[in-house]
Amino acid sequence: MSLDMNKVVLSVRDVSVSYLARRGRVRAVSQVSFDLHAGETLALIGESGCGKSTLNLALIRQLPKNASIDSGSIAYTYRDGRTVNLLDFDKTAMRRYLWSECSMVFQGALNSLNPVLRVSDLVYETAAAHGIGRLEAQTRALKLFEQVRLDAKRVFNSYPHEMSGGMRQRVLLALSLLLRPQIVIMDEPTTAVDILTQRSILDVLKQLRAELNFSVIFISHDLAVAAEIADTVATMYAGEIVEIGPVNDVFYRSRHAYTLSLLNAAPRLSAGAETLESIPGSPPDLIEPPPGCKFHERCAYAQPICRTTPPPMVAYNNGAGRAACHETARVLADARHKA
Known part of the structure; x- marks a missing residue:
């Protein structure tokens, strides 16, 4: 449409x-x-x-x-x-x-x-x-x-x-x-x-x-x-929109580690059950949320900055999408590899 x-x-x-x-x-x-x-x-x-x-x-x-x-x-x-x-x-x-x-x-x-x-x-x-x-x-x-x-x-x-x-x-x-x-x-x-x-x-x-x-x-x-x-997909985690953009960008060229983790945990007809990846841990306490990125305790890409500094929302694809992740480049590289 x-x-x-x-x-x-x-x-x-x-x-x-x-x-x-x-x-x-x-x-x-x-x-x-x-x-x-x-x-x-x-x-x-x-x-x-x-x-x-x-x-x-x-x-x-x-x-x-x-x-x-x-x-x-x-x-x-x-x-x-x-x-x-x-x-x-x-x-x-x-x-x-x-x-x-x-x-x-x-x-x-x-x-x-x-x-x-x-x-x-x-x-x-x-x-x-x-x-x-x-x-x-x-x-x-x-x-x-x-x-x-x-x-x-x-x-x-x-x-x-x-x-x-x-x-x-x-x-x-x-x-x-x-x-x-x-x-x-x-x-x-x-x-x-x-x-x-x-x-x-x-x-x-x-x-x-x-x-x-x-x-x-x-x-x-x-x-x-x-x-x-x-047409557009927004990924929410712990009360925040961590990524939002056109459906194909979010699903096939993810920029946020949580979006990619969700996709990796979902079954696909083209892949065997052994390829499913669970997301470790649990969502954070929203009464006393952790400092930095709220996903860092469960994130495979987490770096020291993720534990202390909340990532800003950064635009991509000429402003069509936005993601709040310090490790956007690494996440995107893995998303393209798995697409």
């Missing part, structure tokens, strides 16, 4: 999020910055607990009560060109923003749908909250259900338990597009489904994105899924 690189719909700058715990403040997201362009799919990859879901809850201001956005800005640009900082929105403004400008497909389709409501009830409730009448809402929903390859009329009148997991996931995708938002955030949408259903969901998502030109933030621990769906 060709992207409108001149239009940035979401500009995130230096966003930090922390949770209040018994031992102190957990720095779950630290100084995260990125731009999301019109029609672009950005995949966030990384181990569980690295901050992917927390970041996306921050983007829609839906963090739990013990969490806070400590710094940064989240600038959203409307279709008419107006730009606002979402951190300045009150609850009323955020309610208007959610679903109509940015929607989210949460992990776990069964838990995301109210079991005592028909799909039609969910459609009407969502539409009514944004001033859309029942007839218009039904017309939009039926068309979207057809676009995600469902029996539209049957699904419209169904309860969640009357549908399979894959059907429920596609219903959620359709509902997320009901109010024609510019951005859809998807949190592990293919985790609990079989491989054939996963294939179907990804095909539907790519088709809808091509037709409707919305932007996607796609959270995934499945590198193969991220490689297929994304």
Whole structure:
């Protein structure tokens, strides 16, 4: 897909999020910055607990009560060109923003749908909250259900338990597009489904994105899924984006040691199981994180400077990508060798 690189719909700058715990403040997201362009799919990859879901809850201001956005800005640009900082929105403004400008497909389709409501009830409730009448809402929903390859009329009148997991996931995708938002955030949408259903969901998502030109933030621990769906990939580790760039650069010409470690730990059809490499150790304590690079205690490339000095984000490929690693040259050489 060709992207409108001149239009940035979401500009995130230096966003930090922390949770209040018994031992102190957990720095779950630290100084995260990125731009999301019109029609672009950005995949966030990384181990569980690295901050992917927390970041996306921050983007829609839906963090739990013990969490806070400590710094940064989240600038959203409307279709008419107006730009606002979402951190300045009150609850009323955020309610208007959610679903109509940015929607989210949460992990776990069964838990995301109210079991005592028909799909039609969910459609009407969502539409009514944004001033859309029942007839218009039904017309939009039926068309979207057809676009995600469902029996539209049957699904419209169904309860969640009357549908399979894959059907429920596609219903959620359709509902997320009901109010024609510019951005859809998807949190592990293919985790609990079989491989054939996963294939179907990804095909539907790519088709809808091509037709409707919305932007996607796609959270995934499945590198193969991220490689297929994304235009841009951001690697998160211990609350930080340590590398971000075009999908082929990140996956085949990695500049950060953690990105390369993730790729080496993922199974490939072209390689035997004996070639898999585990990542030693555990992620750092985010209440008292180590000095220097947060990955240095687990990193095969670590040098003395890595233990004392946080690496700066350095641009590559004419600014298309960025990585925060002191050993970029060595990592890149090994990535090219293994590609």
